Amino acid sequence: MNPKEKIPLRLDAALEGIPAVLLVGGIGTRLQPVLPATPKPLAPVGDAPFLQLLVKQLRSQGIRRLVLCTGHLAEQIEKEFSDGRKWDVAITHSKESHPLGTAGAIKLAECYLRQAPDFLVMNGDSFLELDFRELIRFHRERDGLISMAVRRVPDAARYGTVQLDTHNRVIGFREKMGAPVPGIVNGGVYVFKRAILKHIPDGPASLEKDVFPRLLEHGVYALEQQGMFIDIGTPEDYGRAQTLCHSLNQAALPES
Secondary structure, three states, rough: OOHHHHHHHOOHHHHOOOOOEEEEEOHHHHOOOOOOOOOHHOOOOEEEHHHHHEEEEEEHOOOOOOEEEEOHHHHHHHHHHHHOHHOOOOEEEEOOOOOOOOHHHHHHHHHHHHOOOOEEEEEEEEEEEOOOOHHHHHHHHHOEEEEEEEEEOOOOOOOEEEEEEEEEHHHHHEEEOOOOOEEEEEEEEEEEEEEHHHHOOOOOHHHHHHHHHHHHHHHHHEEEOOOOOOOOHHHHHHHHHHHHHHHHHHHHHHOO
């Protein structure tokens, strides 16, 4: 398969220069019984690694500058994706020498983001169907520090939920309740102003626990999505991703 021929390209000036940071360095403890020697973003879904879905999704909408924040078993990810030319994208690898968490990994990659007033961030173990143009437009209209894509789910038991006001501004976060109730959850896709880097400390830190709650007064907004959403963080959801493989690939490559 030649990925360059398989990925339709949707050109858009708003997206062409924006970099995307993919957080692919986590250990993935819950998935280790299923994939003990494979980093979670390389977990096969069908005949391709899960991370390929995200690369194809970004490339199909014209986003071609990617920074992979690696850590656990980084060498496997670097070998699989290299410099990105196989997918007609430019990939840079930012490798942490010890676990830094989601925020710390972004701070470490700061040197690759110096020319970017805004940048995308994506979790490397979840997929959310969305139009990046719409999210970036929303972000620039609100002029906040952070914009996040969120998804309403029927069972938010294993997620923390996002609390919004009537103007789509995030006013709080609620920890996992463990109860099978509906809620709005963080979809793991964000647009950040570069100024957020000043608010992230050096060293280990979590976006969800250490950064987002402290920055609500700086403007954190949420845009609700309606498309497919799945993460592969548990064996059950990883198994569900296998059954949805065809649909996931279709969602990653929307018609131009």
